[in-house]
Amino acid sequence: MKTLLLALCFAVSLGHLASAQATPVQDVLQSQRALIEKSSRRTIGPAIDALVASKLPQMQNVLELWQGKQMWQRKADGLFFSATKDADGAYALRDFDSDAVVGTAASSDLKQLKPNSGVRAMIATALVQFQLSDPDPAKRADALNSIARDPEAGLLAPLRSSIEGEADAALRARKIRLERLMSMAFDGDEAVRVAAITDMSGDLGVDFRATLNPILATTRVVSKTAPEANIARELTPGEDDLSMAQAYDALVASGDAPALITDDARDAALEANVSGGRVAGVPLAQLSTEATRDAAYDGLVTRDLAAPRITQADIEASLATFRFFDVYREPSAAVTQAAEAALAASETRVAFSQAADLGxxxxxxxxxxxxxxxxxxxxxxxxxxxxxxxxxxxxxxxxxxxxxxxxxxxxxxxxxxxxxxxxxxxxxxxxxxxxxxxxxxxxxxxxxxxxxxxxxxxxxxxxxxxxxxxxxxxxxxxxxxxxxxxxxxxxxxxxxxxxxxxxxxxxxxxxxxxxxxxxxxxxxxxxxxxxxxxxxxxxxxxxxxxxxxxxxxxxxxxxxxxxxxxxxxxxxxxxxxxxxxxxxxxxxxxxxxxxxxxxxxxxxxxxxxxxxxxxxxxxxxxxxxxxxxxxxxxxxxxxxxxxxxxxxx
Missing domain, CATH: 1.10.3470 (ABC transporter involved in vitamin B12 uptake, BtuC)
Incomplete structure (x- = not known):
């Protein structure tokens, strides 16, 4: 009876301890425990997203500690803590919610989480969303620098929400400019993107032109008919910066025309068909000139031992069959038109500014x-x-x-x-x-x-x-x-x-x-x-x-x-x-x-x-x-x- 009573008391005490440590932050961490323990750049994304999506104010501190390799996991129950080493060599465990010491543990009972550089970079991106509204202006400036270096669509919303409460005039101006630039690239509303581009039309900033360039990037498309896409222009072989050779190479790359027989390919075919000291009936000793090599290769063609050479007439016939287009990677025609006009205005101002700089x-x-x-x-x-x-x-x-x-x-x-x-x-x-x-x-x-x-x-x-x-x-x-x-x-x-x-x-x-x-x-x-x-x-x-x-x-x-x-x-x-x-x-x-x-x-x-x-x-x-x-x-x-x-x- 006494033994049963002691066991019951021990179980109750464990239950109280568990309930004390079952905090909101700990609940989120435990829900992503497997991914956090693995800590791989390829799989950690959902765990970081879950921490951010919790919207708990303590998550900024958790992410900072994790990024700084200051987060520990207790091996016995898998709970996560911040820990500081005391004079006796033991570690004082602090709860993330209350920042209070909730126990001690030896180093052998703990596992230090050491995210690699890739995971730390992902954590840094997640931290930006918290740092945009941090009371410290230096941290807000660092967050803006981080966004500018690596802009992402998911950061546009928190950036916008942080503008209204920004008290620093310089940081507010930077946030507004960065929001305009990111709206051009990532906003899902076409009208918003066009408005952002139009607002900054003629801007001299390198960041503005760097944002427009991906919008105006094109891909070369070869087709018999006009593709259903945002076409930048149609090109004519021999004109429009598209030579006949480049156009035919594009056909070859798309699989719409056979490759030209180069001298190396011709010589390789001749070497592969040497028989009895001859190639297509031509003695090897006579293959010392380009003309005799061409004749020998044509002999292989007649014997169906080599692919026929492509003539100029063949090239012209193939080019006449196909059309060549530069197609915008950006599907919205309204966005690319606005970007073209804005970039033209910017380049005009750049030209005048370069003249002034030269002067x-x-x-x-x-x-x-x-x-x-x-x-x-x-x-x-x-x-x-x-x-x-x-x-x-x-x-x-x-x-x-x-x-x-x-x-x-x-x-x-x-x-x-x-x-x-x-x-x-x-x-x-x-x-x-x-x-x-x-x-x-x-x-x-x-x-x-x-x-x-x-x-x-x-x-x-x-x-x-x-x-x-x-x-x-x-x-x-x-x-x-x-x-x-x-x-x-x-x-x-x-x-x-x-x-x-x-x-x-x-x-x-x-x-x-x-x-x-x-x-x-x-x-x-x-x-x-x-x-x-x-x-x-x-x-x-x-x-x-x-x-x-x-x-x-x-x-x-x-x-x-x-x-x-x-x-x-x-x-x-x-x-x-x-x-x-x-x-x-x-x-x-x-x-x-x-x-x-x-x-x-x-x-x-x-x-x-x-x-x-x-x-x-x-x-x-x-x-x-x-x-x-x-x-x-x-x-x-x-x-x-x-x-x-x-x-x-």
Missing amino acids: LDALSLASIYFLAAIGLAITFGVMGVINMAHGEFIMMGAYTGYVVQLFVPNHTASILIAVPLAFIVTFAAGVALERLVVRWLYHRPLETLLATFGVSIALQQMAKNIFGTQARPLTSPAWLDGAWVLNDVVSISYIRIAIFILALLFLMLFLFIMKRTRLGLETRAVTQNPKMAASMGIDPDRVNMLTFGLGSGIAGIAGVAIGLFAKVTSEMGSDYIVQSFMTVVVGGVGNIWGTLAGAAMIGGFQKSVEFLNPSNTLAAQTYMIIFIIIFIQFRPRGIIALKGRAAGD
Whole structure:
């Protein structure tokens, strides 16, 4: 009797424990227990769907724990828990509904569920439906990213339901856009799909065009009559991008025409029918030409040992029997018509945006060339000196910026210090070059060219000895990182914008110096007539020295600007000296407006060639040089010719 009473009490206690653990979440998990235990990507789908369909708020936590390999199963009864290991090595089991500890177990009594990567990916997709309305904005953003990467029809409804309660304006806009895109692809109502496509017609987003492309995808269909399908177009062999050969190949692929006998197939048939050193009565020794092989093959055909060759007449007869269609994979004609119109509008806007982007790139490149050439325009245009070391002054300015950043880690402060310091360094170097070399070679252009070329080589070698041959970093401030993005097509980096603004500042500064200062007045006087200027008390040697120093100093500042996006090496000046000379010559020697026009022309032409042939930048340089050679044949004095000494030289 006592034993029976103990057994009854034990059974009652087990019943209470079971009833305590028979919770809504546990019931759903137990209903899918076999699939969860197997945890195979091919079979787990219904189990995950059942968990989501339960609409229990705790299921998000269950899926997250399962995905993170933090869900455990008790071997004794198959119940599922989350578990944490305590100091004694035992595991505290937590109920999914209440998150309360409902018992402990040793590791040997538990089985850890470890879903593979495929199952985890499926769980992640299911979690998206919960995360769309998660209180954490970061999780909602992650859910949108997940949907955008792998959109599915089943996610459209939860996405729509989450829009109304979205408080974050940016996330709400993303949800609305994603809902429109998914409506185009997955909504079962044709009118809704057409409306979504029409609403976004002309959109420049890559995601929009990527959504339309599958809708407009076609399949090639060969038929004797028009198929009952959404036909995109009917093609004529020999026209409409369908050659006769392609059309016949399509017939062969569909089983509506025999395959052509290729040379390999012919030779294989000949080898298979060799008998007594002959093929169809033709000795093997005579099968050395294509004509004899064809004759031997025709002999096999007459003996019914090979398939007859297909003639051109046979091909034409077969093609005349069949019709060729491109058929939309999308069955709805209204949807494809709306998609065609929307894509055409989008492509038109893309073309205009690409033109604007090309113009911004050309303007950016022109600004760089203008900065590099403005100093040369002063020395070459005003003084008539061909300074082959001008590129090395650009290099010196860039290295000055690099040295400053070694001592001033704040990049904004270092740039603000480097710009005037680069001017001072290169101004002094320019004055030294003019005093020591150039002043003795005025009116001797060949000797000046050779001397400054030698100086450029010496300066390059000095830079290599000091800084080495590896490129040195000249880091831009953080506020210059990134780009100004107008849309998915048009963007320009902030560094390029800063260089454009710097070029404008230099243009205004140069105009101020030339129009509003004594140095500018004396420079213009020496440029127009040096002898008359000297008779008026102006020292031409002093003006030439200061002018050469000014041009060199501007080159140094240009070096700092260029170094922010280009590699800083001892040879970097060589990359810009040719373009600088071309800019000055094309624009008009000695004229600042001509230099600006020359930079715009060369930058625009180079970017246009690169756009037409983006895989070969060397071609752009070559075509640009050819263009300039042709241009100076018609305007040898440049776009804006200088009056005075340069005009008479």
